[in-house]
Amino acid sequence: xxxxxxxxxxxxxxxxxxxxxxxxxxxxxxxxxxxxxxxxxxxxxxxxxxxxxxxxxxxxxxxxxxxxxxxxxxxxxxxxxxxxxxxxxxxxxxxxxxxxxxxxxxxxxxxxxxxxxxxxxxxxxxxxxxxxxxxxxxxxxxxxxxxxxxxxxxxxxxxx
Amino acid sequence: xxxxxxxxxxxxxxxxxxxxxxxxxxxxxxxxxxxxxxxxxxxxxxxxxxxxxxxxxxxxxxxxxxxxxxxxxxxxxxxxxxxxxxxxxxxxxxxxxxxxxxxxxxxxxxxxxxxxxxxxxxxxxxxxxxxxxxxxxxxxxxxxxxxxxxxxxxxxxxxxxxxxxxxxxxxx
Numbered sequence: 001x002x003x004x005x006x007x008x009x010x011x012x013x014x015x016x017x018x019x020x021x022x023x024x025x026x027x028x029x030x031x032x033x034x035x036x037x038x039x040x041x042x043x044x045x046x047x048x049x050x051x052x053x054x055x056x057x058x059x060x061x062x063x064x065x066x067x068x069x070x071x072x073x074x075x076x077x078x079x080x081x082x083x084x085x086x087x088x089x090x091x092x093x094x095x096x097x098x099x100x101x102x103x104x105x106x107x108x109x110x111x112x113x114x115x116x117x118x119x120x121x122x123x124x125x126x127x128x129x130x131x132x133x134x135x136x137x138x139x140x141x142x143x144x145x146x147x148x149x150x151x152x153x154x155x156x157x158x159x160x
Numbered sequence: 161x162x163x164x165x166x167x168x169x170x171x172x173x174x175x176x177x178x179x180x181x182x183x184x185x186x187x188x189x190x191x192x193x194x195x196x197x198x199x200x201x202x203x204x205x206x207x208x209x210x211x212x213x214x215x216x217x218x219x220x221x222x223x224x225x226x227x228x229x230x231x232x233x234x235x236x237x238x239x240x241x242x243x244x245x246x247x248x249x250x251x252x253x254x255x256x257x258x259x260x261x262x263x264x265x266x267x268x269x270x271x272x273x274x275x276x277x278x279x280x281x282x283x284x285x286x287x288x289x290x291x292x293x294x295x296x297x298x299x300x301x302x303x304x305x306x307x308x309x310x311x312x313x314x315x316x317x318x319x320x321x322x323x324x325x326x327x328x329x330x331x332x
Contacts, residue, residue, distance in 0.1 A: 078304070079303075079304040079306065080302070080304040113318060114318075115301070115303075115307055115311040115316070115318055116303060116304070116307075116311070152238065
């Protein structure tokens with residue numbers, strides 16, 4: 001057990017605020033939706049697979065939007081697809097977080113002035129963290145997800 | 161099941177013209193042949209497209225039974241429908257071109273002859289605003305349906321106020 005060894009030999013008491021405890025737990029167990037939109041989803045899958053491994057941060061995929069905390073928008077949102085994304089977001093249970101991954105999800109990217117593309121997923125649903133790149137490497141996605149951890153740590157439940 | 165081994169023959173466009181021309185004349189279709197980079201083009205009147213396609217498809221010697229692609233081109237003054245047909249039996253490839261009126265483009269559907277033309281015709285209809293007659297299911301294929309105009313027309317412009325996009329409550 002390393003540094004804990006021999007430290008707590010007697011019964012002990014740790015005092016911590018409720019928010020801090022809850023946020024420490026919440027920020028370490030993001031469950032995300034199995035949801036790939038376009039080519040960024042390839043990098044997303046690479047980040048989730050064994051080489052980079054999301055799960056060491058407590059992230060685990062769920063197939064239903066009703067069971068997830070976080071959705072990663074990994075690709076271009078077209079005008080036809082935007083209502084589907086909105087419906088998925090509405091189905092998620094509170095508290096919910098959104099990561100916009102890649103240029104297309106942030107602004108429309110190379111398809112910015114196309115007739116069929118929504119200029120950024122934030123036109124449809126609120127976004128917490130933007131991860132830039134086309135596509136972002138898994139390391140960049142990890143940076144964004146660790147930023148999301150800070151977003152959660154800044155939130156309060158009991159103290160308003 | 162009968163297995164046919166088609167042997168490879170280099171296409172000579174004169175053979176193709178010689179095969180099509182008399183049959184088209186018998187069917188009463190005026191065809192104007194032209195060639196560009198070894199590709200044969202057949203230009204016909206827009207009223208004859210269904211007749212001509214069914215001739216090419218049903219004739220045992222020609223047997224153009226495969227539609228490679230179907231689209232349209234906007235030349236501003238007029239709109240041109242483009243049909244790429246292929247004959248597995250003879251290794252013949254032709255492109256049919258049909259001129260349509262630029263203001264009110266109407267053409268017959270070839271969907272009853274080539275099943276593969278179904279989605280291509282739907283896409284062409286929504287992108288160019290061509291009225292495809294007698295199509296079984298001419299609804300939007302790719303677009304959301306809230307565009308102002310037809311995206312692949314030359315006079316199409318994106319309205320930048322559309323950036324403030326609010327998705328509809330209901331969707332199919």
